[in-house]
Amino acid sequence: MDHQQPGMCARHHVGIHSSDEEFLAVVVPFLREGIAAEDEPDPMAMSTARKLGLLRDALGPDARHVDFHESAHWYRGTPANDLVVALDYYAAHAGPTGRIHMTGEPLWDGRSARQTTEWQRYEALVTELFTGFPPELMCLYDTRTAPPAVIEAARRTHPTERDRQGVRPSPLYTEPAVYAALETGPLPAPPPDTAGVGLVGDMTAGRRFAAEQAVTRGMAAERAERFGEAVSGAADYAVGQGCEQARLLLWSTRERIVCELRTSRGRITDPFLGFRPPGPEARPEDGLWNTRQVCEFVDMRSRESGGEGWSIRMETALASVG
Incomplete structure (x- = not known):
């Protein structure tokens, strides 16, 4: 689905708070703005169960006009997966003009430093991705639960x-x-x-190699097939950039598997490759959207010191979690 609506602009706020009182002072007026807007559907609020209870009490009768969601039920995958949930919600719920108020609070417990960094990158992406979109978005950060570095990053990734x-x-x-x-x-x-394995001309061999290696290293067959498709997204991008040759490297630990596609020509200059959903017109990078949906981490690098060539490294767990 093409979510873009040219000529409109999203607003992407950060709502930083340090107490329940500040939380309500930030969120309640935001939700009431959405409720009062005649051209908008009900606003959406996402936070912990306890905080949603506070919101319901503070809103009183107006609470029936808010669509409440618990963060734990929304943030259940990688940042790429969660972004799809948000885009799908927007597409399904936004009003005729595209307007809607949406506010949500990410969860930080249990995130590794690398996972936190990846989430911050996606927060920066929201401003880029929703260019041309009309929603009013506010991301909530509680200084009681979010580390100081996360709070500082939030101020860097939100325009307001x-x-x-x-x-x-x-x-x-x-x-x-x-x-x-x-x-x-x-x-x-x-x-x-x-x-x-070297890839020459026929990049589909990379998909088979990755899937077979994943099974050999302990990944379930169906999951390995999806991993092969993710690697294929990187190979398809290489073909789209005119690369007729590439090399695929693959290794694993007891818990994780990593695959890296290397080329000897060109450079990667777009930091958001694979972050944007496919649109009505096909693009060489469209397969990388699926790559990011399947893999927990996708790192892209051009050769250092201005040399020719680039690499895409894809990493995920050998076994599904939960």
């Missing part, structure tokens, strides 16, 4: 901050492409026992 005083520009805001580039650096080298 919203509190009981209203809306103001975020002084730390960094343009999405610039912010995404801040989180790149050299990747760890593959281990000595890495398996590899």
Whole structure:
């Protein structure tokens, strides 16, 4: 589905709070704006069960006009998976003009440092992705549960901050492409026992190689097939960029599997490859959308020191969780 509606602009706020009182002071007026808007459907609020209870009490009779969701039921996959949930919700619920108020609070318990960094990159992406969209979005960050570095990153990935005083520009805001580039650096080298295969012309061999290797290393057959399709998305992008040759490297640990596609020509200059959903017109990078949906981490690098060639490294767990 093409979600884009040119000529309109989303607003992407961060609502930072340090107490229940501040939480209500930020969220209740936001939701009442959505309720009062004549051209909008009911606003959506997502947070913990306890905080949703506070909202219901504070809103009183107006609570019946709010669509409540628990964060634990929404954030159940990778950031890429959660982004699809948000886009699908928007497509299904936005009003005729595209307007809707949506507010949500991410969960931080149990996230590794790498998972947190990936989520922050997606927060920067929201501003880029919703360019041309009309929703009013507010992401909630509680200083009692979110680490200080996460709070600072939130101020960098949201153009505006919203509190009981209203809306103001975020002084730390960094343009999405610039912010995404801040989180790149050299990747760890593959281990000595890495398996590899050369791809010449027919890149579909990469899909078979990845799926077969995944099964050999303990991944269930159906899941391995999806992993092969994810690798195929990277190979298809290489073909679309005119790369007739590539090399596929694959290795694993007891819990995870990693596959890296390497080319010897071209460079990657778009930090958001694979983050944008496919539209009505096919693009070489469309397969990378599925790659990001399947893999927990997808890292893209161009050769250092201005050399030719680039790589896409795809990583996920050998076994499904939950």
